[in-house]
Amino acid sequence: MTxxxxxxxxxxVSAQGLGCMGMSQAYGDTSDRAESVATVHRALDLGVTLLDTANVYGDGANEELVGQAIAGRRDEVVLATKFGIVRDAEGNQGAKGDPDYVRxxxxESLRRLGVDHIDLYYQHRVDAGVPIEETVGALAGLVAQGKIRTYGLSECGAQTIRRAHAVHPVTAVQSEYSLWTRGIEDDVLPTCTELGVGVVPFSPLGRGFLTGAITSASQLGEGDMRRGLPRFGEDNLNTNLAIVDALRAIAERRGVTAGQLALAWVQSRGEHVVPIPGTKRRTYLEQNVAAAELQLSADELAEIEAAAPAEAIAGDRYPAHLQRNVGR
Structure with a gap:
């Protein structure tokens, strides 16, 4: 399997990347560092080249883990990391993008990763107080210095993409995109297609929900960020489970899992679309990679979209305090 x-x-890059966030935060126990490193190694063995991390994941611990995992194999990796999310003493999240901060x-990321350059450097959230042209100017300077090869934006709006692209070409836009999060289809996806910008969907499995493994909020541990997301509240969860059941029925006919079907749908959105499903275990990694080769017919795509219509999803993506930093 390659x-x-x-x-x-x-x-x-590989047609599918690996999101590394969950190895250090957000989705429960992160104590099995050895398995996380082994998962990165297995990804590389399978031909997965795009590895995604960020300075904020585990307060830098995730970059250190990824750096450890790729030591001796740097030439096999297209390494992506991010800057721009900041948190205050109370844990409230904001964005920062002034040039000095970017540099x-x-x-700091180069040091934690143990590398001399970053292949794809994203602004994690757009800073409403700093013109995007100033942030991109700093990023262009980093390209000129050889510290980064290219840059991208994350969870931004279409006009921001256009303004940024006018200063220095945007390589990729990373946003949440899956069968149950389709907001980028309105403006962001068409803008990227027009400008030749890649699209990197994170959480293409709906933060694990579309696999069918989560049937109750009680399964989520105290440290799991999904406990605070509206879609995982019991009332919304029960409504959304009907969608997973419908996807599972289609998947069984194809001899695949519901998660693989959902991933294949994302892969079908275009040749410039490269999802980065996250996992910290080799078993799930191999299931995800297998989905990259799953071809869906036009009839199957239509059936999948009918089973999971965007308007049927119950609950918002984020609570209000997180949503305000999205789509700028």
């Missing part, structure tokens, strides 16, 4: 390739702007974060 995986094909796609392009994000000027970067050639400082890049140097």
């Amino acid at each position: 995986i094909g390739t796609r392009t994000l702007g000027t970067l050639e 400082q974060c890049c140097d």
Whole structure:
């Protein structure tokens, strides 16, 4: 089992990447570092080249873990990390993008990762107080210095993409995108297609929900961020489970899992679309990679979308205090 390739702007990457966040935060127990490192190694063995992390994941611990995992194999990796999310003493989340901060974060990430350059450097959230042109100017300077090869934006709006692209070409836009989160289809996805910008969907499995493994909020541990997301509240969860049941029925006819079907749907959105399902275990990694080669007919795509219509999803993506930083 190996995986094909796609392009994000000027970067050639595997058709599916690996999101590494959950190895250090957000989705329960992160104590099995050895398994996380083994998962990265297995991903590389399978031809997965795009690894995704961020300075904020585990307060830097995730970059350190990824750096450890790729030591000696740097030339096999298209390494993506991010800057721009900041939290105050109470844990409230904001965004920052002034040039001095951009340069400082890049140097810190290079040190934690143990590398001399970053292949794809994202602004994690757009800072409403700093013109995007100033942030991108700093990123262009980092490209000129050889500290980063390319840059991207995350969870931004279409006009921001256009303004940024006018200063220096945007390589990729990372946003949540799956059968139950389709907001980028209105403006962001068409804008990226027009400009030749790659699209990197995170949480293409609906934060694990579309696999069918989560049937009750009580399954989520105290440290699991999904406990605070509206879609995982019991009332909304029960409504959304009907969608997973419908997907599972289609998947069984194809001899695949519901999660693989959901991933294959994301893969079908275009040759410039490269999802980064996250996992910290080799078993799930191998299931995800297998989905990259699953071809869906037009009839199957229509049936999947009828089973999971966007308007049928119950609950918002984020609570209000997190949603306000999205789509700028």
